[in-house]
Structure formats: C-alpha cells, structure tokens
Amino acid sequence: MNNPLRTKRAEWLVTLPSFLWLALFFAVPAVIVLAFTFHGHDASGGVGAWGMETWRELVDPDYPAIVWNTLRISFEVTLWSIVLALPCAYAIARMNSKWRGIVAGAIMLPFWTSFVVRVFAWKAMLHPDGWLQACYLVLLRTRAWLFDWLPGFVQQFLIWIGMASAGPVDPASSTILDSEAAVVLVSVYTFLPFAIMPIYTAAEKFDFALLEAARDLGAKNFYAFRKIFIPGVRQGLVSAVLMVFIPAIGSYVIPQMLGGTDCVLIGNKIFMRAIQNRNIPHASALATLMAASVLVPIACAMWWKRRQDARDRRRLEQQTAKLIVAGVGR
Amino acid sequence: MNNDFLVFDHVTKRFGALTAVNDVCLTVTKGEFFSLLGPSGCGKTTLLRMLGGFERPDSGRIYLEGKDITDLPPNQRRVHTVFQNYALFPTMTIWDNIAFSLKLAKKPKEEIEERVDEILKMIQLADQAWKYPNQLSGGQKQRVAIARALVDRPQVLLLDEPLAALDLKLRQHMLLELDTIHDQVGITFLYVTHDQGEAMSLSDRIAVINRGKVEQLDSPAKIYEAPSSRFVASFIGDTNFFSGEIVSVDGDYCFIQCAGFPQIKAYNDRALKVGQQIDLSVRPEKIRVTLAPPPPEKGASINVFPSKVKDIVYQGVYTKFWLDSSNLRIAALKPHSRFLLDQEAITWNDDVFVWWHPDDGYMVPSEE
Ligand SMILES: Nc1ncnc2c1ncn2[C@@H]1O[C@H](COP(=O)(O)OP(=O)(O)OP(=O)(O)O)[C@@H](O)[C@H]1O
Numbered sequence: 001m002n003n004p005l006r007t008k009r010a011e012w013l014v015t016l017p018s019f020l021w022l023a024l025f026f027a028v029p030a031v032i033v034l035a036f037t038f039h040g041h042d043a044s045g046g047v048g049a050w051g052m053e054t055w056r057e058l059v060d061p062d063y064p065a066i067v068w069n070t071l072r073i074s075f076e077v078t079l080w081s082i083v084l085a086l087p088c089a090y091a092i093a094r095m096n097s098k099w100r101g102i103v104a105g106a107i108m109l110p111f112w113t114s115f116v117v118r119v120f121a122w123k124a125m126l127h128p129d130g131w132l133q134a135c136y137l138v139l140l141r142t143r144a145w146l147f148d149w150l151p152g153f154v155q156q157f158l159i160w161i162g163m164a165s166a167g168p169v170d171p172a173s174s175t176i177l178d179s180e181a182a183v184v185l186v187s188v189y190t191f192l193p194f195a196i197m198p199i200y201t202a203a204e205k206f207d208f209a210l211l212e213a214a215r216d217l218g219a220k221n222f223y224a225f226r227k228i229f230i231p232g233v234r235q236g237l238v239s240a241v242l243m244v245f246i247p248a249i250g251s252y253v254i255p256q257m258l259g260g261t262d263c264v265l266i267g268n269k270i271f272m273r274a275i276q277n278r279n280i281p282h283a284s285a286l287a288t289l290m291a292a293s294v295l296v297p298i299a300c301a302m303w304w305k306r307r308q309d310a311r312d313r314r315r316l317e318q319q320t321a322k323l324i325v326a327g328v329g330r
Numbered sequence: 331m332n333n334d335f336l337v338f339d340h341v342t343k344r345f346g347a348l349t350a351v352n353d354v355c356l357t358v359t360k361g362e363f364f365s366l367l368g369p370s371g372c373g374k375t376t377l378l379r380m381l382g383g384f385e386r387p388d389s390g391r392i393y394l395e396g397k398d399i400t401d402l403p404p405n406q407r408r409v410h411t412v413f414q415n416y417a418l419f420p421t422m423t424i425w426d427n428i429a430f431s432l433k434l435a436k437k438p439k440e441e442i443e444e445r446v447d448e449i450l451k452m453i454q455l456a457d458q459a460w461k462y463p464n465q466l467s468g469g470q471k472q473r474v475a476i477a478r479a480l481v482d483r484p485q486v487l488l489l490d491e492p493l494a495a496l497d498l499k500l501r502q503h504m505l506l507e508l509d510t511i512h513d514q515v516g517i518t519f520l521y522v523t524h525d526q527g528e529a530m531s532l533s534d535r536i537a538v539i540n541r542g543k544v545e546q547l548d549s550p551a552k553i554y555e556a557p558s559s560r561f562v563a564s565f566i567g568d569t570n571f572f573s574g575e576i577v578s579v580d581g582d583y584c585f586i587q588c589a590g591f592p593q594i595k596a597y598n599d600r601a602l603k604v605g606q607q608i609d610l611s612v613r614p615e616k617i618r619v620t621l622a623p624p625p626p627e628k629g630a631s632i633n634v635f636p637s638k639v640k641d642i643v644y645q646g647v648y649t650k651f652w653l654d655s656s657n658l659r660i661a662a663l664k665p666h667s668r669f670l671l672d673q674e675a676i677t678w679n680d681d682v683f684v685w686w687h688p689d690d691g692y693m694v695p696s697e698e
C-alpha cells in the first residue's frame with residue numbers, strides 16, 4: 001500500500017477505463033474531424049481528396065458575423081445565468097437542510113422532462129398573443145427610449161456590434177418568438193441549473209460567519225456579499241461559467257426552434273452544412289473553428305492568470321523584504 | 331458619566347420556549363476589562379451578539395455612550411468582535427484582513443498603511459503581513475483577529491472565547507498578550523469565557539451568568555472570596571459545601587449544625603439569625619490536614635474535625651486530599667515545600683485532623 005510504485009500503478013489501473021473511453025470517443029473523433037477539414041467534398045456527400053479547398057471556402061462573408069453572434073449570445077447567456085445563480089446558490093446554502101433538499105429537487109425537476117418537449121412548451125409560451133410577447137414589447141420600447149438618450153457614436157457602436165438597432169419599435173415585426181431574445185431567455189432557463197449547482201456546492205463549504213465578521217467590521221450586506229462571498233465561491237463560479245459558456249456556444253436546438261431566421265448561430269450552420277448541403281468537411285471546419293474560439297480565449301486566460309500570480313508573488317516577496325529591511329519585523 | 335459607558339438595561343432574549351438571556355442589567359465602565367463568565371449554554375454569546383447587532387433583544391435596551399444602539403445594524407456600531415474561530419477572510423492577505431475596516435471607513439491611503447503597519451508591529455507579525463490566513467499558526471491567527479478588530483479603534487472590543495482553540499501553553503501566553511494589548515490601546519474589552527482562570531487573571535470585573543441571569547457582578551477577588559450564591563461559589567474554583575442551619579449566634583460568629591456533623595463555627599458577616607438555612611463554602615486550600623491535632627492555643631477558636639484519608643491525588647503545585655469526616659466528603663489542598671518535609675507523611679486511611687479558621691468559611695443562601 002505504501003509502496004509509491006504500486007500506488008502509481010493502482011492509480012493508472014483505476015484511471016485507465018475512463019482514459020480509454022475519452023481516447024476512443026473524444027480524442028480520436030476530434031482528430032478525424034480535424035483531418036476532414038483538409039479534404040474536399042464530393043457531390044454525393046462523401047469526403048473527397050486531400051486539399052485546402054475547404055479552408056478556402058470558409059472565407060465566407062457570413063461567417064465572422066455568425067461567430068461573433070454566437071460568442072456574444074453565449075456571453076450574454078453566461079452573464080445572466082451567473083447573475084441569477086449567485087443569489088440562488090447563496091439562498092439555498094443558507095436554508096435549513098429540509099428546505100435545501102426541496103429547493104435543490106425543484107431545480108433538478110425539469111430534467112425529468114425531455115429537453116425538446118420543454119422547448120416546445122416555450123414555443124407555446126412565446127406565442128405572439130401571449131403575455132411574454134407583451135413584456136417583450138415593453139422591454140423593446142424601454143430600450144429604444146434609452147437608446148435615444150445615448151450619444152451618437154455610442155449608438156453607432158451598439159448597432160455595429162449588433163446589440164441594438166435604430167428606429168421605432170414596430171409591434172407587428174417585433175415578435176419575441178423567432179428572436180434573439182427568445183434564444184437568450186430559453187438558454188438561460190436551460191443552463192441555469194448548471195450554473196447554480198457548482199456555485200451552490202462551493203457556497204455550502206463557505207463559512208457564513210465570515211459575512212458576519214465583515215458586517216461587524218462595518219460592511220453593508222451587499223459589500224460583504226461582493227467582497228467576501230463571491231471570492232469565497234470563486235472555484236464554483238469558474239466551473240459555472242464553463243458549464244454554461246461551453247454548451248451555449250455549441251447550442252443548436254434552441255436557436256433552431258426559437259431563433260427563426262433572426263438568430264442563426266454556428267451550431268445551426270454546422271447542422272445545415274452537414275445535413276442539408278451534405279458537405280462533411282465544411283461542417284468539420286466550422287466545428288474546428290468553434291472549438292478554437294473557445295479554447296484560445298481559455299488558454300489565454302490561463303496564461304494571463306499564471307503570469308498575474310507570479311507577479312503577485314514577486315510583489316509580495318518584495319514588500320515583505322522591504323518591511324523587514326525597514327526594521328518593522330521583529 | 332464615564333460610569334455608564336455601556337449599559338444593558340433589562341435585556342431579555344428568547345429562542346422559542348427557551349429564555350437565553352433573562353432580564354440582564356449590566357453597566358460597563360469605559361476602558362474596563364469586563365468578563366462574562368458562565369457555563370456552556372448560559373447565554374454569553376447571545377448577549378455579545380445582541381451588542382454586536384446580530385440578534386435583536388425581545389425586550390430591554392442597550393446603550394453605548396448614552397446612545398440607544400439596540401436597533402442599529404452591525405455595520406453602524408463601532409463595536410468589533412474577535413470570533414471564536416477567528417473568521418479571518420481566507421481570500422485576503424493578513425495585511426488586507428487588517429485593513430478591511432479602515433478601507434470601509436474610507437480612510438486616506440497613507441493613514442491606512444500607517445495604522446496597519448503600526449498594529450502589525452504591536453502584534454509582532456510584520457514579517458507575515460503578506461501571507462494568507464491558512465499559512466499562519468493558531469496563535470498568529472488569533473493575534474491577527476485581534477488586530478483586525480482593534481485597528482480602527484472601536485468603542486468596545488468583544489472577545490468570544492478567543493483562546494478556546496489554543497493549547498494550554500499558548501493560551502497562557504496569549505493571556506499575557508491580551509493584557510498587554512488592553513493596557514496599550516485603552517479600549518473597553520468585553521470578554522466572554524467559560525474558563526474561570528482566564529476571567530480571573532484578566533478582568534477588572536466579572537459578571538457570572540447562569541441560565542441567562544447575572545448571578546454576581548464583582549471584582550475577581552470578591553467573586554472568589556465572597557460568592558453571592560451557591561452556584562457562583564461552586565462555578566468559580568473548587569469548594570466544600572456544608573449545608574445546615576444556624577443554631578446559635580455569638581457576637582460576630584455563628585454556629586452551624588449540619589446533619590450528622592459537629593457544629594461548625596463561621597464568621598457571620600451578614601448577621602444571619604438563628605434558624606436560617608445556609609450553605610457554608612470552605613475552599614480546599616484554606617483547610618489544613620495534619621496527623622497531629624493543631625496546637626492547643628489555636629484549638630479554641632478554630633474548627634477542628636477528625637477525619638480519615640480516603641484518596642490522595644498529586645497535582646504538581648499541590649496535593650489534593652479527599653477526606654471522610656462524619657460521613658461528609660471534604661477536599662483539602664496541601665502545597666509542597668521543603669518546610670513541610672519535617673512533618674510526617676500522610677498516606678491512605680490515616681486518621682488525621684482537618685482544621686480551618688472560621689473566617690475562611692463563607693455562607694451563601696441555601697438553594698431549596
Ligand atoms: N439561534 C438560536 N436559536 C435557538 N436557540 C439558540 C440560538 N442561539 C442560541 N440558542 C440557545 O440559547 C442558549 C444560550 O446560547 P449561547 O450561545 O448564548 O450560550 P453560551 O453561553 O455562549 O454557551 P457556550 O459557552 O457553549 O458558547 C443555548 O441554550 C442555545 O441552545
């Protein structure tokens with residue numbers, strides 16, 4: 001048992017099945033997808049000869065906008081999910097164990113119904129005669145009204161990044177069904193449990209006496225929440241962001257059924273290329289692009305974080321050294 | 331005016347059917363080291379939490395420097411707490427932990443730096459300032475918690491069993507440090523403990539609490555030598571109780587009859603009358619145990635009873651004797667010293683004499 005070599009081997013044996021599983025069903029397909037992108041396609045829907053034509057085809061004027069929209073919407077969905085999940089997780093962690101079980105169960109309840117059925121239910125709720133449509137119009141009008149107050153260049157910028165459009169709200173053409181708002185709304189609904197759970201797990205381990213200590217030292221409730229609770233559940237927050245952002249980027253069913261022609265995301269494009277156009281290499285290239293658009297920012301963030309940590313550590317060492325030199329230390 | 335710096339005015343707190351704090355009236359003087367002492371569950375923490383603003387009393391008011399603070403939220407009271415488990419912020423460095431309240435008070439940057447560095451020097455942790463709390467030892471965390479609560483000079487510092495998590499040696503060391511810190515900063519300390527040793531060695535005054543009520547409020551010596559009730563006498567240190575009735579009064583002294591025991595002479599400082607039921611408390615260290623009877627010139631005025639040694643427990647500083655005297659168990663303490671070596675050693679089942687001066691017994695009202 002204490003023999004390190006034997007422990008090592010035991011570890012290997014235990015992880016081997018999951019390792020094989022991942023290799024077989026994740027790594028190998030990923031490599032195949034990457035390989036497909038360096039092939040052409042033939043008219044019958046097969047994979048053609050080696051070549052760079054697929055990557056050349058990818059220079060489509062539509063794609064940058066679609067990638068940008070996908071990233072922007074995923075970001076919005078993540079933001080809203082986190083904003084809603086944080087107070088939820090906080091509240092659940094503070095409940096007594098009986099209520100905790102009930103509420104956690106209620107959050108998981110939707111998973112007992114098929115996802116597609118739930119999306120259809122949303123389709124009914126978002127019907128143009130429904131109350132959600134009325135709310136949507138109020139929201140749009142408020143936004144248009146606020147938009148008018150903004151200086152011109154900000155208006156231009158918002159239009160440019162696709163966050164707003166000029167002109168008055170036309171109730172006939174502004175339906176919430178088949179709009180970006182519907183996609184964001186239903187995506188937040190779908191991903192919210194995945195945001196709540198990791199934060200809640202972290203919050204459960206959080207020592208709430210720390211909030212009392214902060215208030216005791218003069219902090220208002222919200223300040224204590226922001227400065228003590230949020231950093232305290234940082235690990236959970238990071239998982240929550242990943243748990244929402246990554247599936248949101250690959251999201252396909254929700255924009256397909258609720259986004260209409262208004263909101264086409266990269267997932268829909270991949271589907272279209274693979275099934276309708278029967279162009280597997282092209283779909284593979286888009287999928288690769290999508291994966292890269294997630295992995296590259298995460299890699300950058302990790303690199304930046306590591307650099308930041310190293311710099312912090314250096315700074316702390318210097319400061320301590322300075323204090324000791326100044327004769328403050330004992 | 332200074333005398334009613336902090337006032338609890340008939341404060342009561344209930345949790346359901348349980349009355350955790352029952353009609354407590356306390357007055358704390360400015361700059362005082364004041365202790366709340368009582369057994370577990372007697373309501374000490376609840377009392378502190380009401381002062382900190384974390385619980386609202388069901389009735390009664392709390393005044394600080396003449397101002398009614400009963401309904402103020404915690405962040406609007408200049409009252410800081412040192413929590414039992416320290417509650418240091420794990421995501422902040424020691425320096426940031428200590429600077430927390432100063433930053434909240436929006437003090438200028440230079441002042442914050444100056445004051446944090448100053449207090450770090452005081453707690454001798456300047457070289458640890460950039461560590462995180464989980465990199466410190468228990469005693470160091472304790473000091474940081476105290477510094478964090480003291481740095482913006484609160485009106486009162488509350489300490490809820492701050493030393494409970496430390497081992498004995500460290501606790502003794504921290505007791506001294508607490509005392510020094512109190513002398514240096516001159517802030518009023520309100521100290522909660524169930525350890526009578528801690529309370530006795532630090533406090534200017536102690537309030538002994540039992541089941542939510544203040545039993546006695548006095549200086550440590552008074553509480554030890556002149557307890558106001560049987561509970562106080564037994565909670566603070568060890569004691570022997572002799573329950574009985576006063577059968578005669580002779581000037582300043584009276585005689586007490588306990589069932590099956592010879593009459594005991596005791597100082598009657600409260601001028602109690604014949605027929606009253608009382609408990610006489612005699613501390614073990616006031617009782618002497620000898621093989622020979624006491625010298626006759628003393629014999630007339632003191633209490634002397636023949637007994638048998640039942641048990642002897644060596645405790646380092648002294649030896650504890652358990653004695654049987656007319657069916658009563660008596661505990662007595664005897665110090666060790668070379669001067670006592672020429673006496674014959676006492677062992678199990680020896681027939682001995684126990685004796686004490688009538689002034690060393692203290693009568694408290696009987697509790698029945
Ligand atoms: N939030 C609460 N809800 C219900 N009962 C409580 C609550 N807080 C305290 N109590 C009860 O009130 C009584 C006093 O509790 P308190 O914590 O003040 O005791 P304490 O003197 O600090 O004891 P200890 O020395 O063990 O810390 C206890 O019986 C406790 O069970």
Ligand SMILES: [Mg+2]
Pocket residue numbers: 374375376490
């Ligand atoms: Mg307590």
